[in-house]
Amino acid sequence: MATVLIENLTKVYPPTLNNPTQVQALGGLSMSITGNVFVAVVGPSGSGKTTLLNIVAGVERATAGSVRALQEGVPARVGYVFQEPRLLPWRTVVDNMLYVQDRKSDRSRREAEFYLQMVGLSDVADLYPSQLSGGMQQRVGIARAFLVNPDVLLLDEPFSHLDALTGRSLRDYMQRIWLQTRKTALFVTHDVTEAVELADRIVMLRPGGTAYDDIAVDLPRPRRHDDPAVRDMQDEVLRRFDAMGAAVRFGAHA
Amino acid sequence: MSAAVPSAPEATSAHSVRELRRAVRRRWGFRLSVLLGWAAFVGVWYVVSLYLLTPQQLPQPHVVATEAGELLSQRDFGRNFQASILRVVAGFLLALLASVGLGLLIAYNRWWRRFLVNTLLFLVSVPTVSFAILSLLVLGVSPMGPILNAMIVTTPYITMNLAQGLTGVDRRLIVMSEAFGRTRAQMITGILVPASLLSVLGGTRLAFAVAWRVGLLTEVFASADGIGLQIRRSFESYDIRGMLAWALLFIVIMLLIENLVFRQLERLLSRWRSPDGGAAP
Numbered sequence: 001m002a003t004v005l006i007e008n009l010t011k012v013y014p015p016t017l018n019n020p021t022q023v024q025a026l027g028g029l030s031m032s033i034t035g036n037v038f039v040a041v042v043g044p045s046g047s048g049k050t051t052l053l054n055i056v057a058g059v060e061r062a063t064a065g066s067v068r069a070l071q072e073g074v075p076a077r078v079g080y081v082f083q084e085p086r087l088l089p090w091r092t093v094v095d096n097m098l099y100v101q102d103r104k105s106d107r108s109r110r111e112a113e114f115y116l117q118m119v120g121l122s123d124v125a126d127l128y129p130s131q132l133s134g135g136m137q138q139r140v141g142i143a144r145a146f147l148v149n150p151d152v153l154l155l156d157e158p159f160s161h162l163d164a165l166t167g168r169s170l171r172d173y174m175q176r177i178w179l180q181t182r183k184t185a186l187f188v189t190h191d192v193t194e195a196v197e198l199a200d201r202i203v204m205l206r207p208g209g210t211a212y213d214d215i216a217v218d219l220p221r222p223r224r225h226d227d228p229a230v231r232d233m234q235d236e237v238l239r240r241f242d243a244m245g246a247a248v249r250f251g252a253h254a
Numbered sequence: 255m256s257a258a259v260p261s262a263p264e265a266t267s268a269h270s271v272r273e274l275r276r277a278v279r280r281r282w283g284f285r286l287s288v289l290l291g292w293a294a295f296v297g298v299w300y301v302v303s304l305y306l307l308t309p310q311q312l313p314q315p316h317v318v319a320t321e322a323g324e325l326l327s328q329r330d331f332g333r334n335f336q337a338s339i340l341r342v343v344a345g346f347l348l349a350l351l352a353s354v355g356l357g358l359l360i361a362y363n364r365w366w367r368r369f370l371v372n373t374l375l376f377l378v379s380v381p382t383v384s385f386a387i388l389s390l391l392v393l394g395v396s397p398m399g400p401i402l403n404a405m406i407v408t409t410p411y412i413t414m415n416l417a418q419g420l421t422g423v424d425r426r427l428i429v430m431s432e433a434f435g436r437t438r439a440q441m442i443t444g445i446l447v448p449a450s451l452l453s454v455l456g457g458t459r460l461a462f463a464v465a466w467r468v469g470l471l472t473e474v475f476a477s478a479d480g481i482g483l484q485i486r487r488s489f490e491s492y493d494i495r496g497m498l499a500w501a502l503l504f505i506v507i508m509l510l511i512e513n514l515v516f517r518q519l520e521r522l523l524s525r526w527r528s529p530d531g532g533a534a535p
Contacts, residue, residue, distance in 0.1 A: 054429075054433075057432075057433040058433070059429050059432045059433050077435075078433065078435075079434075080430070080434065082426070082430060084426070086426050086427060086429075086430040088427060088444065088445065088448070089526055089527075090448045090449075090526045091448075091526075099431075099434075099440075099444055100434040100436070128525075129526075130526060148434060154433075
């Protein structure tokens, strides 16, 4: 069972030539995630959402505080789905998948093909990313994250660069795969609709990177965006955002 | 009166057949235009040699072609060609090695970037004939002259292209690799090398052509064999036919290397860029 423990996490970016003042992305954030749950972190721009994921993934260092992602007491394996697909353009789809695998064997290729099949892309394994649409590329990115058999799955607004219909279709894929694999997931988004559709729990961040609220989303799965219960929950989350007095308004899709 | 309206699949198929024919016509039209260009060049050559100059000043194309054919059948050609190409390739490989180190320094170190970019620009701006004369003065008649000159003159081209390729690598791909726990070696082979390969190849093509020119020019001044020396000997005996024949063979060799090596390599390395993934012939 995976655990993510975040204690007093602070990240301050020093001044640069372009931005002469220092920027606080995270200001002492504490939260913990235990077990196979899907946690959404929702907040306006500047609330340190992506920074949080990068620190959990180990690609950025915290200024203060700590993050521990553990699986049975040892460092957890992490899978990451980015805002953009981040595929290597000179590699075929299946080779992109294999790039994140430690061992290249027939078995790992079969595994890659299995996850491609899960995202409905079994027939594009030997194509190059430039031959795929944006939505298909992002599906490869999702399949790649699952391929490493992650203990903790990190998702950084993976649907934000897609049109509404493609985004909805990808959320369905994501929900389906997650229900089959039940990975501990930390999902960053500014879209309340996505958060309610996918998450078991929503952590609301305020600008400056501190937690404001923690909401349990106790709705049956699979969820549909037009389910009245889902919509009621979205309204409830939005009401709490209003109460937080967030400067940025979060739009839920109609 | 009734018009026959094709069904949708028929219309689509007819449309793609038309598109295909158009593409084939375009391709052949392009090839024909290239041939016409060459034919025009040969035509102008004939006109100049027949009406404006004497055969001693400019022999007619077929005379030069016959002479080149005769040179090809001589044992001397193989020996001289081998001597020239080995020197050029040796100089070129040394330049490639030097460029990897210099390119990395330029891409990842600000001080070295400042220093090396200016130095390389200086090297590019020095007339190649200066290097040829300098090598004669310093090294005398030696095979090292063409090798070193080819290396010195081509290094800036390859280095600058490599540095450009390395600095153009998408930083987000590096972050992706780090997030998935890839090692430094995996990032180098998986991202840095393939990302910079195409721009290196671009520089390499140009550099190889320059290496040939410089290598041969140095042979003209400071070598005991090679195509450059043969051109000089023809010049000394006022044998314009022989000089042009050697030059013609030199051009043919250049074109063969360009088309059979570099173009094929480029096609192979850039197949991911084409819409069909390089599947089309």
